[in-house]
Amino acid sequence: MKFSIERGTLLKAVAQAQSVVERRNTIPILANVLIEAEGDMVQFRATDLDIEVVDRAPAKVERPGATTVAAVLLNEIVRKLPDGALVTLADNPQTGRLSIEAGRSHFQLATLPREDFPVMASSDYTTNFAAPAGVLRRLFDKSKFAISTEETRYYLNGVYMHVATGDDGPALRCVATDGHRLARIDAPLPNGAEGMPGVIVPRKTVGELRKLLDDDEASIAVSVSETKLRFATPEITLTSKVIDGTFPDYTRVIPQGNTRRLEVDASEFARAVDRVATVSSERSRAVKMSLDEDRLVLTVNAPDAGVAEEELAVAYGDDPLEIGFNAKYLLEIASQVDRENAVFLFNSSGDPTLMREGNDTSAVYVVMPMRV
Amino acid sequence: MSKATTEDASEAPDRAGDAPHPCEAEALFGHDAAEAEVLAAFNAGRMHSGWLIVGPKGIGKATLAYRIARFLLASPPAEPAGLFGAPAQPRTLALDAGHPDARLIRSGAHPRLLVLRRSIDERTGRLRSQIVVDDVRRLRGFFGLSAADGGHRVVIVDPADEMTTSAANALLKVLEEPPARATLLLVAHQPMALLPTIRSRCRILRLAPLDASDLAQALAAAGLPVAADAATAVLTGGSAGAAVRLAAGDGAALYAEIVGLFEGLPRLDRTRAIRLAEACVGRGAELRYDLTVELIDLFLARAARAGLLGEPATQAAPHEARLLARLSPHDAAARRWALLHQELGARIRHGRAVNLDPAALILDMVLRIEETARSLGPP
Numbered sequence: 001m002k003f004s005i006e007r008g009t010l011l012k013a014v015a016q017a018q019s020v021v022e023r024r025n026t027i028p029i030l031a032n033v034l035i036e037a038e039g040d041m042v043q044f045r046a047t048d049l050d051i052e053v054v055d056r057a058p059a060k061v062e063r064p065g066a067t068t069v070a071a072v073l074l075n076e077i078v079r080k081l082p083d084g085a086l087v088t089l090a091d092n093p094q095t096g097r098l099s100i101e102a103g104r105s106h107f108q109l110a111t112l113p114r115e116d117f118p119v120m121a122s123s124d125y126t127t128n129f130a131a132p133a134g135v136l137r138r139l140f141d142k143s144k145f146a147i148s149t150e151e152t153r154y155y156l157n158g159v160y161m162h163v164a165t166g167d168d169g170p171a172l173r174c175v176a177t178d179g180h181r182l183a184r185i186d187a188p189l190p191n192g193a194e195g196m197p198g199v200i201v202p203r204k205t206v207g208e209l210r211k212l213l214d215d216d217e218a219s220i221a222v223s224v225s226e227t228k229l230r231f232a233t234p235e236i237t238l239t240s241k242v243i244d245g246t247f248p249d250y251t252r253v254i255p256q257g258n259t260r261r262l263e264v265d266a267s268e269f270a271r272a273v274d275r276v277a278t279v280s281s282e283r284s285r286a287v288k289m290s291l292d293e294d295r296l297v298l299t300v301n302a303p304d305a306g307v308a309e310e311e312l313a314v315a316y317g318d319d320p321l322e323i324g325f326n327a328k329y330l331l332e333i334a335s336q337v338d339r340e341n342a343v344f345l346f347n348s349s350g351d352p353t354l355m356r357e358g359n360d361t362s363a364v365y366v367v368m369p370m371r372v
Numbered sequence: 373m374s375k376a377t378t379e380d381a382s383e384a385p386d387r388a389g390d391a392p393h394p395c396e397a398e399a400l401f402g403h404d405a406a407e408a409e410v411l412a413a414f415n416a417g418r419m420h421s422g423w424l425i426v427g428p429k430g431i432g433k434a435t436l437a438y439r440i441a442r443f444l445l446a447s448p449p450a451e452p453a454g455l456f457g458a459p460a461q462p463r464t465l466a467l468d469a470g471h472p473d474a475r476l477i478r479s480g481a482h483p484r485l486l487v488l489r490r491s492i493d494e495r496t497g498r499l500r501s502q503i504v505v506d507d508v509r510r511l512r513g514f515f516g517l518s519a520a521d522g523g524h525r526v527v528i529v530d531p532a533d534e535m536t537t538s539a540a541n542a543l544l545k546v547l548e549e550p551p552a553r554a555t556l557l558l559v560a561h562q563p564m565a566l567l568p569t570i571r572s573r574c575r576i577l578r579l580a581p582l583d584a585s586d587l588a589q590a591l592a593a594a595g596l597p598v599a600a601d602a603a604t605a606v607l608t609g610g611s612a613g614a615a616v617r618l619a620a621g622d623g624a625a626l627y628a629e630i631v632g633l634f635e636g637l638p639r640l641d642r643t644r645a646i647r648l649a650e651a652c653v654g655r656g657a658e659l660r661y662d663l664t665v666e667l668i669d670l671f672l673a674r675a676a677r678a679g680l681l682g683e684p685a686t687q688a689a690p691h692e693a694r695l696l697a698r699l700s701p702h703d704a705a706a707r708r709w710a711l712l713h714q715e716l717g718a719r720i721r722h723g724r725a726v727n728l729d730p731a732a733l734i735l736d737m738v739l740r741i742e743e744t745a746r747s748l749g750p751p
Contacts, residue, residue, distance in 0.1 A: 026492075027480040049483045050517055115472065116479035121521045151509075154516040202517060227518035241517040244551065 001065025002090035003037045005057060007102065010087055011078045013055040016236060017044040018071035020053045020208060033071035034117045035089070035098075038064045045119065046071050051205055052120045054237040066114045067091040069098045077107055120239045125223035125230065129192035131172070133220050136231075137213040139174040142185045142363055144206050145332045148178035155245030159206055161224075162198030162247075163189060167361045170194070175250050177366075181329050182250060183336070186362040190222075197226050200243035205229075212236055254366055255352050258345035260318040262291060266337035266357075269312065273334065276300045276308040277327035285327040288372045291346075292320045300327070301372075323349040324372030333365045392594055394434035394530075395477055398469050399593050402586030402610075403436055406577050407465050410440055413575075414447075415461045420575040421550035424532070426563040427579030430613020432590065436579065437528050437557040438477065439465050444524040444555055445484055446473040484525045486514045490534055503535040508542040515551050525554045532558040532566055540567045547573040581610025584686075591615060606688040607670065621663040628689040630667055633738070635695055637745040645738045649731040661730045665720055668737055672713035675699055679706025705748055712744050 017033050025031045034045040042059040045052065077100060081087060085102040091111060092099065100107040140159060148156035156178060164173040164186070171186035172193055201209075212220065212233055223230040230239045273287055280286060280300045290297040296312045323346060333355050334342055340358035347353075355365040400407070406425075413419050423440070425433045443465040467474050476482040490500050491507050511527065519525050527546075529535070535543065547556060547570065558574060560566055582590060584605035590612040591598045598604075598619040607627055608614035618624070633644050652661035674692075678684060679700035683693045700706055716737055723733045 029479040029481045049481065112479070115475050116481065118476050118481045118483050120483075124522070151512055154512060157516070227522060228520040239520075241520045243516055244518040245516070 001035070001037045001067055002063040002088070003042055003059040003061040004086055004088045005042060005059040007078060007081050007083060007085040007087050009057045009059075011075075013042070013044050013057040013235075014071070014075050014078055016211065017046040017053050017055045018075045019046075019211075020048050020051050021046050021071045022048050023072075029068065029112050029116045029118075031070055031072065032068035032112055032117065033074060034066065034068045034114055034119070036066040036114075037061045045117070047118060047120070049118060050202065050241050051208055052237075052239040053208065054239075056235050056237075063090070065091060067098055067111045068114055068117050069109045069111050073109060074100075077109075081105060120228070122230070122239070125225045125228075127193060127196040127224045128221065129190045129196070130219045130221050131187075131190045131193075132216070133213040133218040133233075134216040135172075135187045135190075136220055136222075137210070137216075139172065139185050139187055140201075140206050140209060140213075142336050143174045143176040143183040144203070145336070146176040146178055146181050146183040146365075147203050147206070148176075149203075150178065153179070155200060155243055155247055158200040158202045158243045160198060160200050160247040160250075163193060163196050171362075172196075175247070177248075177250060177253075180326070180368050181333065182253060182366040184250065184254065184364045184366075193222075196224050198247065199224055199226070199229055200245060200247055201229065202240065202243055205238070205240040208238055208240075212238060253352060254364065255345070255347060255354050258347045258351070258354050260291075260321060260346040261316070262296065262344040262346065263315040263341050264296065264312065264344070266334045266342040269342060270331055270334035272298055272310045272312055273327055273330050276310050277331075279305045279308045280327060281305060284370070286324050286370045286372045287327045287330060288322060288324045290320075290322050291316050291318075293317065321346055321349065322372075323353070324370040325353075325367060326370055329367050333367060336363065336365065394432075395438045395480075397432075397435045397438070397594065398466075399589075400432050400435050400439055401590040401593070402582040403432060403579050406436060406579055407439070409577060411462065411465060414444075419444075419555060421554055422547045422556045422558065422574040423577055424558045424560055424563060424566075424571065424574035425577045425579060426560045428581055428609055428611050428614075429561050430608075430611035430615075431579055431582055432612065433559045433561075433579055434528075434530050436577075437530065437559055439467075440555075440557055441485055441526040441528060442467045442471075442474050442477055444526050445477065445482060446471055447524065483521070484519050484523060486510065486525075486527045488527065488529045501534075503529070503539050505536065505538040505542050508535070508539045511543070511546050515546065515554065519553070523553070525551070527554070527556045529556070529558045532560045532570070533562055537567070540570055544569055544573070581605075582612065583610060586610075587612060587615060602686045603688045606684075606686050607667070609670075617659065618663065621659045623663050623667065624689070626660070626663055627667045627671075630664075630671060631689040631692050631695060634671070634699070634741065635691060637695075637699060637742060638748075640738065640742045645735060646731075648738070649734040652730040652734055657730070661734075664734055665737075668734070668741075669713070669717060669720070672709055672716065672741070676706050676710035676713055679703060679709060699745060699748070708744055708748060712740065716740060 021031055030048065036043040037059065038061065040058055040061060041056050044055045081102045087100060087102045090099050096111055098109045098111050143159050147158060160175045162173055164171050166173065166186040170189040172189050174185045176183050209231055212231055218233055221232040228239060228241055230237060276298045277285060277287055277300060279302050281302045288299040290299065294314060294316055296314045298310045300308045337357045343356050343358060345354040349369060352366050352368050355367065357363055425437055427433055446467050473482065477485055488503055488507050490503055493500050563571060584602045587605050587610060596616055598615050603624060604615055604618065607623060608618055629648065633641065633648060651657065652664050674684060675696055678696035679702060683697055687693050700709055720733065
């Protein structure tokens with residue numbers, strides 16, 4: 001294998017690929033990136049056995065071939081090379097080393113055979129569709145805060161992506177919950193996504209996927225099967241295992257009959273919650289909301305630290321209500337609102353509360369109250 | 373080229389000296405019956421999810437576990453019989469070394485295989501002495517995600533004896549409710565020391581010690597320059613791992629020395645006994661100490677057996693048969709030797725636990741043997 005590539009292009013591709021490589025790795029081959037040169041393209045492939053990232057970049061290939069080399073090392077070397085340099089990578093099957101040349105710099109890196117590198121098969125997808133990056137970004141960004149970190153209920157450690165019937169017809173829906181709060185985000189169902197098996201996308205995959213979704217206009221090719229899923233742009237392909245479990249029936253916990261409606265400016269509300277929560281004890285972080293005719297009082301009473309109170313002008317027309325929440329949950333939910341006012345729908349101080357943005361039901365959040 | 377072979381020995385708790393790692397060993401010797409049992413279960417579609425592979429150390433339990441793992445990981449998921457009937461059933465567990473799955477297993481990067489063994493303690497940077505509960509909890513992540521390319525998933529615990537109680541309990545949870553198409557292979561030297569709840573959930577695969585010819589083949593296949601004659605098979609209890617140690621400590625000569633010493637019974641040559649004991653003292657003599665204790669232990673066991681069954685079929689040292697016949701001519705003598713064997717075993721374990729002086733411990737053993745020989749009367 002031998003090819004030449006511009007340093008900036010190489011750095012972008014290698015940096016993206018090596019990000020999935022685990023830092024504390026005991027298995028040598030998994031610390032490596034698989035470099036494959038063919039035609040006028042070079043592929044960089046890295047994996048932690050759960051997620052695989054393939055990055056493609058144009059290059060001048062003199063001799064096609066493939067080898068593997070330490071990912072972090074390669075990234076560091078390329079990063080330190082001068083900008084605009086032309087980098088030549090060539091492997092020597094006799095010495096088993098990869099040489100990197102750029103200007104007067106010359107490196108020889110140890111390699112491992114490509115056959116030892118685990119490659120995720122790219123077949124057997126049952127559903128393929130394309131979705132705009134902006135739509136996917138909204139689906140995952142707005143839901144990922146609710147992903148559980150508790151390992152006993154491992155099936156909650158991800159975002160449940162599936163096909164559902166939303167208020168505006170068929171929808172591609174993402175749901176995440178940790179048992180205390182829940183996020184349900186809908187998007188219009190892309191063509192070809194009908195019949196997609198529901199999959200739970202692991203947290204790490206959601207994080208890696210985010211890097212593909214920065215460009216609003218880009219179209220992402222999504223492929224799904226019962227056991228894995230793939231997101232691809234022309235440059236990057238992300239393949240991941242899915243969580244092997246059944247997501248609980250979340251529809252039961254979304255309250256339908258909540259009628260007491262509170263409307264409040266989300267950012268103002270968030271700032272007020274943040275302020276009063278300062279005195280709350282690290283463990284409980286409980287904030288009490290006292291509602292009366294168009295008036296909301298936020299109170300935190302921490303026995304050993306002190307008391308904080310703040311009053312907000314809101315739209316509320318129902319009977320007075322006192323209800324407590326975890327401040328962190330309120331903040332995270334409020335920060336999801338970006339266009340309109342936040343609308344809370346309460347039932348009683350012991351029932352789950354629903355939150356949405358204005359009258360838009362394509363993004364719905366549920367949060368459990370706390371006893372205060 | 374492969375880094376696995378240059379790996380620091382401290383990072384591979386499941387490696388024995390210079391011998392190839394069990395995942396690199398291609399052939400397995402002397403365990404055809406066990407293999408056939410696994411294969412029969414697989415072909416009948418009754419592959420049990422938990423297997424406990426038991427037998428003495430160093431006879432190929434881990435090698436068999438990796439062999440089963442390779443076979444399972446490379447077998448495609450079962451499909452309903454098509455137009456041309458079901459595919460032919462496999463007749464062997466062997467898998468070509470160049471097979472992609474075999475290569476991935478060797479490089480330690482097979483996505484559907486998880487090996488639980490002692491890990492490095494990140495605080496001290498040293499290998500732990502046991503498999504801790506955090507090691508076993510990796511199972512949750514392993515089974516929590518789908519098997520991306522379908523097919524079987526395999527977990528090897530090497531060895532299960534090294535698990536702490538809480539680690540064993542964590543494993544129990546998976547053994548009780550294993551996911552579909554998952555197989556756990558537990559390697560155990562002393563199965564009776566495992567939690568009974570673990571034992572009862574596993575199908576037990578008992579491996580017998582290797583005989584001389586299997587031992588010789590196994591050692592040759594491992595590329596170890598160790599002669600394996602009938603005497604070695606006797607001295608090592610049919611364990612290839614023990615044969616490597618025996619050769620390193622020149623165990624055959626040592627055993628001849630011990631037999632030579634006991635030939636003087638019921639009167640021992642004291643100088644010789646002291647020389648034997650002193651050789652076990654000091655730094656660097658640990659292997660000799662271990663071997664001396666083990667071989668005296670073995671001698672007692674053989675003396676007891678000789679009284680019951682008559683002369684052993686194979687001599688492990690010159691004049692051994694004659695000596696055994698003289699020391700242990702009848703059932704009653706055999707009983708005495710067996711009792712002593714048991715008693716000294718317990719003393720040794722205790723002596724080692726409290727770090728007694730090796731020389732004192734060995735002299736004590738030798739003198740107790742002399743005492744017993746005297747009480748049995750003149751030959």
